[in-house]
Amino acid sequence: MDQKRLFLAIAISIAILIGFQYLMPRPPHPVPAQDVATTAAPATPGNAPASQPPAGAAVSGAIPAQAAATAVPREVPRLKIAGTRVQGSISLLGARLDDLVLRDYRETIEPNSPLVRLLEPRADPQPYFVQFGWTAAGDAKVAVPTDDTLWSASGELAASKPLTLSWDNGQGQVFELVFSLDDNYMFTVQQRVRNTGAEAVTLYPWSRIRRDYTPVTAGYYILHEGMIGVLDGRLKETKYSDAKSEGAKNNGIALTAAATGGWAGITDKYWLTALVPDQASKQTASFRYIDLPGGSYQVDFLGQEPLVVAPGAAAASSTRLFAGAKEVHLLDRYESQDGIPSFDKAVDFGWFYFLTKPIFYALDWLNHHLHNFGLAILVFTVFVKGLFFPLANKSYRSMSKMKLLGPKMTALREQYKEDPAKLQSAMMALYKGEKVNPASGCLPMLIQIPVFFSLYKVIFVTIEMRQAPFFGWIHDLSSVDPTNVFNLFGLIPFDPAAFSPMLHLGAWPLIMGITMFLQQKLNPPPPDPVQAKVFQFMPVIFTFMLAHFPAGLVIYWSWNNLLTIGQQWLIMRQTSLSKPSLARG
Numbered sequence: 239m240d241q242k243r244l245f246l247a248i249a250i251s252i253a254i255l256i257g258f259q260y261l262m263p264r265p266p267h268p269v270p271a272q273d274v275a276t277t278a279a280p281a282t283p284g285n286a287p288a289s290q291p292p293a294g295a296a297v298s299g300a301i302p303a304q305a306a307a308t309a310v311p312r313e314v315p316r317l318k319i320a321g322t323r324v325q326g327s328i329s330l331l332g333a334r335l336d337d338l339v340l341r342d343y344r345e346t347i348e349p350n351s352p353l354v355r356l357l358e359p360r361a362d363p364q365p366y367f368v369q370f371g372w373t374a375a376g377d378a379k380v381a382v383p384t385d386d387t388l389w390s391a392s393g394e395l396a397a398s399k400p401l402t403l404s405w406d407n408g409q410g411q412v413f414e415l416v417f418s419l420d421d422n423y424m425f426t427v428q429q430r431v432r433n434t435g436a437e438a439v440t441l442y443p444w445s446r447i448r449r450d451y452t453p454v455t456a457g458y459y460i461l462h463e464g465m466i467g468v469l470d471g472r473l474k475e476t477k478y479s480d481a482k483s484e485g486a487k488n489n490g491i492a493l494t495a496a497a498t499g500g501w502a503g504i505t506d507k508y509w510l511t512a513l514v515p516d517q518a519s520k521q522t523a524s525f526r527y528i529d530l531p532g533g534s535y536q537v538d539f540l541g542q543e544p545l546v547v548a549p550g551a552a553a554a555s556s557t558r559l560f561a562g563a564k565e566v567h568l569l570d571r572y573e574s575q576d577g578i579p580s581f582d583k584a585v586d587f588g589w590f591y592f593l594t595k596p597i598f599y600a601l602d603w604l605n606h607h608l609h610n611f612g613l614a615i616l617v618f619t620v621f622v623k624g625l626f627f628p629l630a631n632k633s634y635r636s637m638s639k640m641k642l643l644g645p646k647m648t649a650l651r652e653q654y655k656e657d658p659a660k661l662q663s664a665m666m667a668l669y670k671g672e673k674v675n676p677a678s679g680c681l682p683m684l685i686q687i688p689v690f691f692s693l694y695k696v697i698f699v700t701i702e703m704r705q706a707p708f709f710g711w712i713h714d715l716s717s718v719d720p721t722n723v724f725n726l727f728g729l730i731p732f733d734p735a736a737f738s739p740m741l742h743l744g745a746w747p748l749i750m751g752i753t754m755f756l757q758q759k760l761n762p763p764p765p766d767p768v769q770a771k772v773f774q775f776m777p778v779i780f781t782f783m784l785a786h787f788p789a790g791l792v793i794y795w796s797w798n799n800l801l802t803i804g805q806q807w808l809i810m811r812q813t814s815l816s817k818p819s820l821a822r823g
Contacts, residue, residue, distance in 0.1 A: 301373065301444045301538055312361040317401060318394040322421045324562065328395065329359065332385040333403050333415055335425070336360065336367030338561055340509075347705050347713050356509055356561055365450035368511065368559055370415055370427050375440035375544055381407040382441070389415070397421050410435025411547070423562025424572065430554040433547040441545045443555040445513050446538035447503055450530065452478055456507055461586055461699060465525040465537055467502025467512070468580045469495045474502070476525050481535055485527030493525040501578055502537050503560070508701040510584045514558040515539050517577050563701050566598060586699050593692040598700055605702075611715055612708030615693075615794050622689055623801050630802075631809060686798070690791075697790040708793065711745070715790030719744025743785045746792045751781030753799035760806045 316327040319338065326337040338357035345351045358366045374380040383389070383405050395401040400418040407413065416428040429443045455463040455478070465476040476484070476492050484492040502523045503512025515521045520542040528534035545553040560572070564585050573581040587594040597618070604614035623630070646668060654661035697703050703716045711721055721727045721744045724734040734741035754777040784792050 301371075301446060301540055310360045312359075314359075315388070317391055319419070320394055320396045321419045322397045324419070324423060326357065328401070328403070328417065330389045330391060330403065332369065332387060333371075333383065333389050334360070334367045334369050335417075335559070335561075336365070340423075340562060343508075343563060343701075343704075347707075354509070356511065360450065363451075364453075366448070366511075368445070368447050368513075368561070370429055370443070370445045370557065372413065372429065372431070372441040372443055372545075373540075375442060378440060380411060380439045380441070381409055383407075383413055395419055411439060422568055423560055424576075425559040425561065426556060427559060428554050428556045430552060431545060431547050432552045433549055436549055438546055438548045441547065441553075442541050443545060443557075444538060444540045445515070445557045445559075446536055447511050447513060448534065448536045449504055450532070450534045452533035452535075453506070458698075460588060460695065461507060463506055464504065465492070465502070465535065466505045466510075466584065467500060467523060467525075467537070468583060469497040469500040469502065469523050471500075471579060473580065473583050474525075478533070478535060481525055481527040482533065485529075490526050490528055491524055492527055494522065495524075496520070496522050496542065499579065501560075501581065502539070504535065504537055505564070505584055507699065508564055508704055509562065510560060510564050512560045512584065513537065513539055514560065514576075514578055515541075516556055517579075519543065519555070565701055566595075566602070586695075588692075588695050588699075590688055590692045590695070593688055594695045597689070597692050598696045598702075601696060602702060605706075610708065611703060611706040612712065612790065612793060615715075615790055616797050618693075619794055619797050619801065622686075623798070623805070626686075627805075630805065690795070693794060694787070694791050697788045703788075703790065706790075708789070712789045712793075715793075716788050718742070718786055719746045719789045719792065721745045723748060739786070740782065743782065744789070744792075746789055746796060747781050747785040747787075750784055750792050750796040750799065751777045753796050753803065754780060757799050757803050757806070760803065 310331070315330040316337070317330065319326045319328065321341075323341050325339050325341055326335075328335050329337070336357050336359045338355070340354045340356060343354040345354060356366070357368065358364050360367065372382045374382055387405055389403040389405050391401060391403040393399070393401060395417050397419055400416055403415040403417070405413045410433060412432045412434070414428075414430040414432070416430065418426045418428075420426075427445070431439070431441060433439055453463070462475050462477070464478045465474075465481060467474045474493060474495065481492040498520050499515060499517030500521075500523065501512050501514040502525075503510060505512075521539045522542055524536075524538050524540070526536040526538070528536060539557070541555065545555060547553045558576070566582065566585055569582045569584060572578050582595070587598075600618055600621075601611065601614045604617050605611045608614055608617065647665065650661060650664045650668065654664060697716055704714070706715045707713045708715055712719065722734065722741075723743045723745070724741045725732060727745065758773065758777060784795065
């Protein structure tokens with residue numbers, strides 16, 4: 239029976255290793271520019287087919303086609319955006335919000351590094367923009383604004399200073415876009431129509447986010463990057479590759495849903511661009527792929543209820559736009575104050591949401607008081623150890639007894655080496671008599687797996703951990719340890735990881751491996767020599783595996799090992815003093 243349990247322990251360890259290798263990041267490669275909101279994969283925009291209303295939508299209009307990129311001049315009239323946390327400009331040609339920079343975030347940890355750019359004009363290599371407009375119902379001959387419309391406006395958009403763009407179609411209708419901006423990343427866009435004509439007009443307002451290139455994603459299994467939304471209370475996620483394959487089957491439409499309220503947009507690892515319609519309005523949301531060189535992706539809302547503007551009257555609809563960093567507390571505030579459903583799901587907290595988000599809150603609270611996320615991780619680890627202290631104590635006491643039983647087990651194996659059945663029976667009787675559970679050593683590892691995984695998610699996906707320093711050479715807890723033993727920690731001026739990712743092994747992963755080795759020495763060795771050798775290799779395997787994990791997670795594991803070593807040593811000392819008969823046999 240003890241052989242089966244030990245084999246079970248080996249199987250669990252291997253499953254953990256394989257599982258993390260599958261779920262966790264691949265070996266490091268040059269950091270894609272997507273981490274700074276744009277990527278290094280240029281695309282050439284082209285003509286987009288006209289968007290068709292989704293099946294079942296109670297509309298007779300459609301979101302119009304996008305004009306060819308060659309028709310867009312580089313120099314166009316613009317109005318400045320001077321927000322508290324964003325800056326950029328709005329193009330008066332087509333009324334596109336296509337130039338937006340985040341003032342609080344830089345591309346790298348260098349103080350003079352460029353600010354993160356979120357939106358980019360269509361004339362640039364990586365077009366990414368937001369646009370609002372109207373579609374005339376049915377066969378109506380109402381002239382509506384197009385991509386070539388030159389809007390009129392003056393001034394600038396600031397946190398306390400709205401901006402109004404207007405256009406007169408010459409038929410008695412004046413279209414207006416009123417932009418306002420809060421102190422963070424939320425725009426509000428009011429689409430107004432004033433009708434001075436002789437007849438009523440019927441219009442369908444729409445809004446869209448357009449990315450006219452395929453970004454280089456981080457490529458992690460546990461991170462969603464692409465189209466995202468919460469529609470009718472359900473989270474919808476579509477990766478870029480899935481949008482392309484699904485769009486090819488359905489005239490470019492990867493997903494469509496009729497919903498009341500909700501939100502939808504395009505998410506990167508740390509950044510989000512999302513449309514938030516009036517939560518009481520009925521909309522048709524669509525995720526689209528447009529077959530252009532380099533790929534084009536669009537998330538749009540089309541109103542199901544038309545604006546009917548009588549002669550001499552006016553009508554308006556309102557949409558909000560979030561364009562900025564996915565700060566957890568900020569998303570929570572928008573969710574609670576503005577009624578945006580499940581807005582925090584823009585952060586990919588994953589399957590263990592019920593653990594991951596509370597862990598983030600705990601770390602963020604500790605960081606607020608300690609002013610260092612690394613110290614917050616250390617204190618949090620002590621708290622977790624204290625939480626599981628009674629259960630771990632029971633397990634470690636059983637393991638200590640197992641180690642003291644070593645001489646008796648050796649004697650039994652020698653006595654019954656020709657009769658495995660009797661050996662198993664004798665060992666089970668020994669375990670029962672001494673009240674020892676040979677599988678108890680697996681318990682501490684199994685307990686910490688959900689915490690480990692949730693902590694990894696927090697470190698990896700939350701922008702609060704991005705570029706958060708620790709001490710010494712760790713300047714970013716969300717990145718791998720930058721040191722490398724294979725170039726003598728920088729003394730040799732070359733990067734061995736350029737030849738193979740396996741040739742990157744930092745100082746903290748080495749510390750982790752040593753602590754894991756020391757902890758293993760405190761555990762009772764497996765009775766079988768082959769099994770013992772397998773376990774001896776586990777610290778080496780985990781050392782190389784965690785070399786590609788964020789430094790914050792490796793620091794957590796190392797500190798957790800040190801605390802466990804202290805706890806086990808104390809328990810083993812108490813057990814050896816209180817149970818001397820175990821060793822004598």
